[in-house]
Amino acid sequence: MGDINKKVTLIIAGDRSGVGKTTITLALLSFLVQKGYKVQSFKVGPDYIDPMFHTKITGRPCRNLDPILTDQTYVKSCFNQHSQGVDYVLIEGVMGLFDGVPFQKAETWQNIELNREKDHLFNHYASTAHIARLLNIPVVLVIDCSRLSGSVAAIAQGYRSLDPNINIIGVILNRVGSDRHLELLENALTPLNLPILGKLYRQDSLTIPDRHLGLVPTDELPEFKHLVKKLAHIAQTSFNWDLLFPLLTSPQSPYGRVFDKNFDVVTNMLDKRAPTSHCPIKIAIARDRAFNFYYPDNLEILEKLGADLLHWSPLEDESLPFRSSGLYLGGGFPEVFAQELSANKQAIKVVQTAIRQGMPTYAECGGLMYLCQEIINFQGETWPMVGILPTTAKMGNRLTLGYRQAIATDNSLLLTSGDTLWGHEFHRSELTINSPKPLFKLHSWHSQSPSHAEGWQLYNVHASYLHLHFGGCPTIATKFFRHCLDFSESVELS
Structure with a gap:
């Protein structure tokens, strides 16, 4: 799988909600942990349940990156603080890549209402794209291909070109119906020179139970260990690791100069500690x-x-x-x-x-x-x-x-x-x-x-x-x- 001595950081994003990014993230986490690597995961937005799955797999608390519930400084410092001392860092996105709340948090409520018409697409807070720009981290785009063939190229190209500040390094094709279906998808994507990093066929046998607020929490799943093994196998057999790893590995730190490694986000935040x-x-x-x-x-x-x-x-x-x-x-x-x-x-x-x-x-x-x-x-x-x-x-x-x-x-x-x-x-x-x-x-x-x-x-x-x-x-x-x-x-x- 290549040189494993360099930290890998990426965001798993979707072209829209429900494309399978949680399953794919859990599969990646399961496989990497099975191989003995230390992995820190993050989740964009205010979610509780998906992070439970991350935590159960990695043994490390999954952190939420949410610039609305906190702020941009907190997001950056939290990410930096908890990304130290691990081999891999994975961030699971929220909804579609560019879906988010379209206003600047710093504005007053009245100004938000008055300026709603002026909001620009790239000011969407709490979107996966916003976090990708903020942390300067590459994105892998998950596309649900169950009802696509040639149109997959238009979707991939549109996402890649919409914001030049977002580095989409490849796509994962999810819910592929057959070998013939995969061939059509590959032929459509070839002219884009956009790597296909994973190909997942429909997994009717792989289901994670859900209820009215999302997935059923891990403590209620007696077969969780079996699920993790199944996810790890899917990751091992469905991802092109020889292609994926060189794209993600860089000899330079992915975090950029905006981060202070000695910044303790909690201590600095509590400037007036209680007695x-x-x-x-x-x-x-x-x-x-x-x-x-x-x-x-x-x-x-x-x-x-x-x-x-x-x-x-x-x-x-x-x-x-x-x-x-x-x-x-x-x-x-x-x-x-x-x-x-x-x-x-x-x-x-x-x-x-x-x-x-x-x-x-x-x-x-x-x-x-x-x-x-x-x-x-x-x-x-x-x-x-x-x-x-x-x-x-x-x-x-x-x-x-x-x-x-x-x-x-x-x-x-x-x-x-x-x-x-x-x-x-x-x-x-x-x-x-x-x-x-x-x-x-x-x-x-x-x-x-x-x-x-x-x-x-x-x-x-x-x-x-x-x-x-x-x-x-x-x-x-x-x-x-x-x-x-x-x-x-x-x-x-x-």
């Missing part, structure tokens, strides 16, 4: 099949502040970790496991008591749903939950999805009135009763989506559908840790 105590502040992190949507950076930022993160399971554990001073309830699929969550009455009682005693609690999406009185699942079944929030989370067919500019409507546990930050919504549930004192006024980047109030503040609870990346709002992490510290000290004094 620390002699004993680590223990924060309980809900982590099981029902709750598993966490950005690794969020957890590491809390650790940088001095938190000792202790995992616990609302599904199986009857108590919080000993001497917990805070509770972090991430997103996930509580609606899928609502019956089991409801059956663990001791855990519900413990959470109720802790919150009523003032324990700082940060809950996102699925965590918010767990704190409601009930969850009504897709089958119409009603299951009692913690009951701290006087509302019910009801599942429905409507998908709420997208980036949000969030403006704090009042002072609360983690917010000061007027604070502005960026988050992401992704859920199919709605609350039967809205908060009488919401946390945020949420604005969608899409002009036709009206703004709406959202989020709950009761006791020392911050509960919202909004997913936040602490890399973009470090003061949230700092304030949460500070409240956990105060709670710990108050318990010690009592």
Whole structure:
């Protein structure tokens, strides 16, 4: 496969959503890890589930590269920091190569609305193309060929020529129907002198189960190891490694001069660290099949502040970790496991008591749903939950999805009135009763989506559908840790 002593970095992009870039990325990761290489993966955008697959395969946390939830400086420094000491770096794109949010984050909301007509194609934030330009990394374009023959050349040439700052080094032909079909595709692409780096036939036997918010998480797949072996075999037999490797290997660093290798993104970001105590502040992190949507950076930022993160399971554990001073309830699929969550009455009682005693609690999406009185699942079944929030989370067919500019409507546990930050919504549930004192006024980047109030503040609870990346709002992490510290000290004094 050529010289393996030089670091390889590439982006796997698609001509549109659903072309198979996740499967191809997982296949590449599986094969490289099987060969004994250290691989760091990244995912463009706010995704949680695809990174779970990356992490499970590589044994290293997959990092999200999202300049809207964070910013461009954070993206560059995060990429550089976590690309050290590995043999390969792979980035999985999002949607189609040029699909993204068409505005400059630095603008105010009003200016975004006024200037929407003036936005240029190449200002699309959170697109794969934007990340490719920002990090100066070559792109491999995945094309779904199931309904193509000669037209594949027009697609490939169009993508290659649209933006001269994007270096498309080759294509991967996915879902090829037959040898004859492959011959037609190859003949069409030959005049372009654009290397075909992979040829994957339709894999009807290879399926990764999915549900209403994407793939089924890895912890729910008992045959995951078998899947990884199958993916590795596909990569070994379907990719032209002799052609791929020389194209990707360069004697010079692919990162460019914009990166400072000594830049610790988290330490520099937290310029006003929270006070620390002699004993680590223990924060309980809900982590099981029902709750598993966490950005690794969020957890590491809390650790940088001095938190000792202790995992616990609302599904199986009857108590919080000993001497917990805070509770972090991430997103996930509580609606899928609502019956089991409801059956663990001791855990519900413990959470109720802790919150009523003032324990700082940060809950996102699925965590918010767990704190409601009930969850009504897709089958119409009603299951009692913690009951701290006087509302019910009801599942429905409507998908709420997208980036949000969030403006704090009042002072609360983690917010000061007027604070502005960026988050992401992704859920199919709605609350039967809205908060009488919401946390945020949420604005969608899409002009036709009206703004709406959202989020709950009761006791020392911050509960919202909004997913936040602490890399973009470090003061949230700092304030949460500070409240956990105060709670710990108050318990010690009592």
